[in-house]
Amino acid sequence: MIGQISAFDVKNGNWSAYIERVEMYFVANKIEDGVKLPTLIAVMGEDSYDLLSTLASPKKPSSLTFKEVVNLMETHLQPKPSILAERYRFRQRRQQENESIADYVADLKKLSRFCDFSTTLEDNIRDQFVCGLKSESTRQRLFAEENLCYKKAVSLAINLEAAERDAGVVDRSLIVEQVNKMQIRECKACGDTNHRWEDCVYKNFVCSLCKTTGHLRRMCTGREKTGVRGEGVMNSYGYSGRSRGWRGRWRGKRGGRSRGAGRGAGQGAPADTYWLQGAAGCEAGPVAKAAPASEVRQQEEVDYTDEEPIYQMSLAKYKPI
Structure with a gap:
C-alpha cells in the first residue's frame, strides 16, 4: 500500500480536507468503489466511528454508501455557512x-x-x-x-x-x-577623530616628551609632570600657544616670512621657520595675540638655541612632532 491515512480528529480536524486525502489514497492504491466505505471506516478512528454511528442511527454505518457517509459527517461537522x-x-x-x-x-x-x-x-x-x-x-x-x-x-x-x-x-x-563613525573617539596617538588608534599612522611614533611609543607629543599625558602646559596651534601670524602655559613668539615680517639671515636661517632651518619660547605667567587663551613691537625687539636678545622650530605652513602640510 502507498501512504498511510491517520485517524480523523473530531474536535480539531477539517473533514473536507480529510476526505480529499482519503480519496487520493484510494487513487494511489487503486481501491475499487465497493471497498471504499470499509476502508474509510477502518482508518477514520474510534471517535469518528462513534459519531458516525450516532448520526446514522437507527441505521448502521455499514448499510450506507461511501458518499452518504461523507455527506452525513460533513453536514454535522461543517455546516454550510451563510x-x-x-x-x-x-x-x-x-x-x-x-x-x-x-x-x-x-x-x-x-x-x-x-x-x-x-x-x-x-x-x-x-x-x-x-x-x-x-x-x-x-x-x-x-x-x-x-x-x-x-x-x-x-x-x-x-x-x-x-x-x-x-x-x-x-x-x-x-x-x-x-553610527559607527559617530562612535569613533579622539585618537590617543594624534588626537584626530576620523579614525581609531589601531588605524593611526602615528601609533608607532616615539613621543619627544616622554620618549615612549604610541602617541605624539601633543597627546602626551606626562605634560603636567614635565611642566609643559600645552601644544601650539597655527594662527594667521604663524604659530602660537593653545593652552595655559605657552605663547608663541614669532620672528620675521608680519606677512609670516622669516628674515632669511636670522638666527634660524643661519643654523640651517627653512626660510619659513619660527621659534617658540616658554613664557611663564602668560595669560591663558585659545590663541595668543601678537606681541607689541617693543616686546618683539626685546625678544631679539633671547637665546633660541634650545627651542624647537615650528614651520609656518598650511595645515595640510603640517607634520606633528
Whole structure:
C-alpha cells in the first residue's frame, strides 16, 4: 500500500480536507468503489466511528454508501455557512502589519471558499487584495495599471515588496555605518577623530616628551609632570600657544616670512621657520595675540638655541612632532 491515512480528529480536524486525502489514497492504491466505505471506516478512528454511528442511527454505518457517509459527517461537522456572512468576513480582511503578500493572498483564497463568487472569483480576490494592502505606495502603483488581472496584481505587489525590503536593508546598513563613525573617539596617538588608534599612522611614533611609543607629543599625558602646559596651534601670524602655559613668539615680517639671515636661517632651518619660547605667567587663551613691537625687539636678545622650530605652513602640510 502507498501512504498511510491517520485517524480523523473530531474536535480539531477539517473533514473536507480529510476526505480529499482519503480519496487520493484510494487513487494511489487503486481501491475499487465497493471497498471504499470499509476502508474509510477502518482508518477514520474510534471517535469518528462513534459519531458516525450516532448520526446514522437507527441505521448502521455499514448499510450506507461511501458518499452518504461523507455527506452525513460533513453536514454535522461543517455546516454550510451563510454566504452573506462569509462575504462580509472576506471584505473585512486587510493585510496585517507583519504579514507578507504571499500569506495575505493565501488567506484571502481561504476566506473566499464559501462566498460563492462562481465565475467572478478572481476579480473579487483581486479587488479585495489591492484595497487591503498595507502599503499605500504599492496600492497606488497597482491603481495605475491598465487591465490589471488577479495574477498580475499579485506578481507586481510581491516584486514591490521585495524591492522595499532590499532598500530597507541598504538604509539600515548606511545608518549602522554612520553610527559607527559617530562612535569613533579622539585618537590617543594624534588626537584626530576620523579614525581609531589601531588605524593611526602615528601609533608607532616615539613621543619627544616622554620618549615612549604610541602617541605624539601633543597627546602626551606626562605634560603636567614635565611642566609643559600645552601644544601650539597655527594662527594667521604663524604659530602660537593653545593652552595655559605657552605663547608663541614669532620672528620675521608680519606677512609670516622669516628674515632669511636670522638666527634660524643661519643654523640651517627653512626660510619659513619660527621659534617658540616658554613664557611663564602668560595669560591663558585659545590663541595668543601678537606681541607689541617693543616686546618683539626685546625678544631679539633671547637665546633660541634650545627651542624647537615650528614651520609656518598650511595645515595640510603640517607634520606633528
